[in-house]
Amino acid sequence: MSSSALLSSVLDRIDQTQEQAIERLCALLRIPSISTQPTHAQDCRAAAEWLKNTLTDLGMNAALHDVKWAGPGHPMVVGHAPKQPNKPHVLFYGHYDVQPTDPEHLWTAPAFEPRIVEEPSGRKVLVARGASDDKGQVMTFLEACRAWKEIHGELPITISVLLEGEEECGGANLLPFLKENAESLKADVVLVCDTAMADRKTPGITTSLRGLMAEEVRIKCASHDLHSGIYGNAAANPIAVLCKVLAELRAEDGSVTLPGFYDGVADPSDDVRARWKQLFPNDASLLEEAGLSVSAGEKKYTAVEQTWCRPSCEINGISGGYEGEGFKTVLPSVAMAKVSFRLVPGQDPERLRAVFRDFVKARLPEDASVTFTSHGGSTGFAVSETSPFLKPALEALTDEWNVPAATVGSGGSIPVAGEVHEALGLDTLLIGFAQSDDRIHSPNEQYGLDSFHKGTRSWARVLARFADLA
Amino acid sequence: MSSSALLSSVLDRIDQTQEQAIERLCALLRIPSISTQPTHAQDCRAAAEWLKNTLTDLGMNAALHDVKWAGPGHPMVVGHAPKQPNKPHVLFYGHYDVQPTDPEHLWTAPAFEPRIVEEPSGRKVLVARGASDDKGQVMTFLEACRAWKEIHGELPITISVLLEGEEECGGANLLPFLKENAESLKADVVLVCDTAMADRKTPGITTSLRGLMAEEVRIKCASHDLHSGIYGNAAANPIAVLCKVLAELRAEDGSVTLPGFYDGVADPSDDVRARWKQLFPNDASLLEEAGLSVSAGEKKYTAVEQTWCRPSCEINGISGGYEGEGFKTVLPSVAMAKVSFRLVPGQDPERLRAVFRDFVKARLPEDASVTFTSHGGSTGFAVSETSPFLKPALEALTDEWNVPAATVGSGGSIPVAGEVHEALGLDTLLIGFAQSDDRIHSPNEQYGLDSFHKGTRSWARVLARFADLA
CATH class of the missing domain: 3.40.630.10 (Zn peptidases)
Incomplete structure (x- = not known):
């Protein structure tokens, strides 16, 4: 049978x-x-x-x-x-x-x-x-x-x-x-x-x-939480330091700014691009289920290319200072972010982890220190x-x-x-x-x-x- | 008696x-x-x-x-x-x-x-x-x-x-x-x-x-939290949007970039500056109790001037995405920051609140929206x-x-x-x-x-x- x-x-x-x-x-x-x-x-x-x-x-x-x-x-x-x-x-x-x-x-x-x-x-x-x-x-x-x-x-x-x-x-x-x-x-x-x-x-x-390289970044400035009135302006603010570093991870054209990030990354073939275009004729057709209409990544790639074959950098979480109801005029000692990079064939997660850490360290002002925690990597x-x-x-x-x-x-x-x-x-x-x-x-x-x-x-x-x- | x-x-x-x-x-x-x-x-x-x-x-x-x-x-x-x-x-x-x-x-x-x-x-x-x-x-x-x-x-x-x-x-x-x-x-x-x-x-x-003008900023992009693998690169990330806006609040020289922020702000008299210098001969003497040594504000003012007579901008809290133990490859829908400005005589808190809100709105990409909550203002x-x-x-x-x-x-x-x-x-x-x-x-x-x-x-x-x- x-x-x-x-x-x-x-x-x-x-x-x-x-x-x-x-x-x-x-x-x-x-x-x-x-x-x-x-x-x-x-x-x-x-x-x-x-x-x-x-x-x-x-x-x-x-x-x-x-x-x-x-x-x-x-x-x-x-x-x-x-x-x-x-x-x-x-x-x-x-x-x-x-x-x-x-x-x-x-x-x-x-x-x-x-x-x-x-x-x-x-x-x-x-x-x-x-x-x-x-x-x-x-x-x-x-x-x-x-x-x-x-x-x-x-x-x-x-x-x-x-x-x-x-x-x-x-x-x-x-x-x-x-x-x-x-x-x-x-x-x-x-x-x-x-x-x-x-x-x-x-x-x-x-x-x-895509593979993944994920890092947790903790930036510390003052030895303890400070009153933002007494120290505000003069004391380094770890949230501000963190925001500045994270803001610099993407260029105006949507590309990731880590040195050598795109080394070894190949473009999809015209054939593959054409087939993907049939599935998603425009960016909105991929994004509409998320309630979005405009792609946020590299401007010279379509939304489907951005997600299927281009490496990414995303901030998956951020935390620091007072997050509860109302307001607290605290100038915190520590701020934390969780950052991940989706990788494509040709990118080495451990090399890029080192590049990312150097990128952060190079942007720290005096009085700020950083600790990193690895949350996995795959090609x-x-x-x-x-x-x-x-x-x-x-x-x-x-x-x-x-x-x-x-x-x-x-x-x-x-x-x-x-x-x-x-x-x-x-x-x-x-x-x-x-x-x-x-x-x-x-x-x-x-x-x-x-x-x-x-x-x-x-x-x-x-x-x-x-x-x-x- | x-x-x-x-x-x-x-x-x-x-x-x-x-x-x-x-x-x-x-x-x-x-x-x-x-x-x-x-x-x-x-x-x-x-x-x-x-x-x-x-x-x-x-x-x-x-x-x-x-x-x-x-x-x-x-x-x-x-x-x-x-x-x-x-x-x-x-x-x-x-x-x-x-x-x-x-x-x-x-x-x-x-x-x-x-x-x-x-x-x-x-x-x-x-x-x-x-x-x-x-x-x-x-x-x-x-x-x-x-x-x-x-x-x-x-x-x-x-x-x-x-x-x-x-x-x-x-x-x-x-x-x-x-x-x-x-x-x-x-x-x-x-x-x-x-x-x-x-x-x-x-x-x-x-x-x-100093007076105070405080704002809570919530930025929303996607209609719900997304998987950062499926949508990463293409979907707008509200944490990244927020970090970019907040990073732009200070110029490289430490000054606050809100248009007209320093209008009406007077420098202290030489006499006052000299007396303050006696109390705090250098920046480290003001900052050492915070475990810091270098002032983070406007470079042309001393730390004591930065805190006693110069207006400030501080991020007092930030929150978004996954903040717990371990890692979660989420691309969140919403991110929030609490921002406050210490004001000096000559600055109008309600005028600057409007300027701040315009500053944020002008920097939002398509697909991002913002809501503000006022947390008080004083001159x-x-x-x-x-x-x-x-x-x-x-x-x-x-x-x-x-x-x-x-x-x-x-x-x-x-x-x-x-x-x-x-x-x-x-x-x-x-x-x-x-x-x-x-x-x-x-x-x-x-x-x-x-x-x-x-x-x-x-x-x-x-x-x-x-x-x-x-």
Whole structure:
């Protein structure tokens, strides 16, 4: 029996069990597995245990693996299904950790109490922290596996699964873990479900990704907070020092001013630019979901080029002095900012970290000192368009969505793509069903029930196509 | 009997009852009368009641007066002692409200549990929020009155007292209250104890003060917080917009760049500059208590000139994006800063408020909007050096401290000086015993027991000198 004949009953099974699948996803969403906050360490472990049990249900040999190379040490979940002779072997990667939930007051309901909301268009979405990034997306793959297993008693190809708990907090343990377990994790290709569709109707495979270099900068001037009346004008103000340094990170034309920042950065091909232009004919079409209309980056690139293939510099947080209600005439001792750079292939995060630190230090007045904290670094990545798995995956997506699947870029950072290439020598296919208005990392994060349902069906089709590759 | 003969027993009484005086001050310090925080409204009223009872103890006809012109509406405390025929009439002004206590974790003990700490030099200080600003200073005057009353059965001159509860939060009710009660509050001179000594050994009367214009600026770009990977580069970042605007408020030479900011601002006379230079021979001598060495303001003025007679611009607080532990790759929707300008005579706070708002609006990119919140405004003030009360007050201070008393400037804002001039036509003598290392507005605020004791004795002497004026 061909795998396409087997597929039909699997798709029926997915349609018939959608309600139970949603309930399983909600159970995972109720675990507040915020990886950056030490108070949630036990919750991270609970999410890992829950997933290990799910993998065991799918017939896998599954276990938690402690990580030991860097903090915070949330465990890896690894599962291996029985080998299918003469079939490809895929390694599926996802993450069970989620972003913090602040600002809490902007959530319309508690972040870890998932609920289904109907949008004005009639589309239903599941709202909860992690609904899209990445629990909902991970569960599309695992539910596809579940349907195959329940209908046919086994999976159509050889599948291993690796789920980490530190993707949202630097993920410093992933690369050494991959290296130490290279033998058992080695497969033919890596699949990741942590990206968005090309647009709401067009499925896509992401073939370029940005890396990340993140720094926390603390500037200190006076030995203690001062009265701004008594010292104002004469005493160095660390907020003013910080603002001046940060303001100088971008030139008038929107480019980043760090020396050598763009060294080694290649422009996209005319072909790629033309394809992107079809997806986003103007800047407003990319920005409108954010309530914006004009791109803020380098003036000589379109908004989609700015986010998919140009490196960026963003201030992700700033804090200093009195931030509460009313006013306090304080001249603070310390001010802090969190700054991140999205990187593209050709940029070295650690070289640029050193350049950034020198840039800040060179702009400090006398009496000001600075301390830096590294919050991770990863290189940008471009996926080979010649991988034998790319075409069948695009075909499977096209079958499910009835629209030709696209290859797209992504502005986000998914370090695993670069790291599996480094540690295991494998290509990665980034296939995701998120939408750009899923509000990932923001209050009221959501995942469309259409994304969840058709995403699950898409994976079932991808597995069938891969089974036919053998 | 001359007042100087009467004085000696009053000074003895102050010496003998210092312990009880400290205990009374501690009772007032235990009331957390933070005026900017609505949750402390009842505490503000409790502090007002406590002071009303104290004034009643001193033989005054005392009452609370509700204010009605602006929020938050903490009551005025007013007391009138019986008229002393043919003696001057002074109106003493102070405030019972205190600053917020954040950052709480830098206090070595709770802010409203006063305690006596011995410094390495052997000097003892009372540590608590409000110890110096202004409860400790207010109590020097009231304890001097208490000693006169207890020893001689009456005060040596006619004394009225006005204590407000909104000095730290804009004080918008003071001027209308003064105007409505001008008849009953009219005196010959106003005395205020809310300033510092010229230095640790030299008493001083402050004859110039800066005003204040304070604004809260909120910049909004996207409709909601965004993922910095997906939107970074293309979406306007309100923190970056804010930093750029704030960085442009000062030129390279340290001057404030608001158009017309220095219009009407006069330089101090050579004589005044020379006297200030004697007090602070170099910038480091003013800044060393702040752990600094180099002045940060206009390069062509000394640090003491920058703080005593030059207008300033300070960023008192800034906030936006993720400020917690770890990192969050958010591109926030909103960023906020609190900015204040210290003003000198000749500058109009409301004109400059409009100039500041225009300055910000002119620098906003498309897609960014701004909202402003006013946090009060007051003009700068210079006290007449020809007041008949100035010389006897300087003599009284010289007697107590055995060092010639100085006339000094102050960078802080004490709006009452300008407002009593406007509403009552009166001069104000600003006589204070604080030290520049009292950490007012900061964690571990303190007031030297020497300031408290000799400050009380100083006021006893001032009252005796004024009694001889008649």
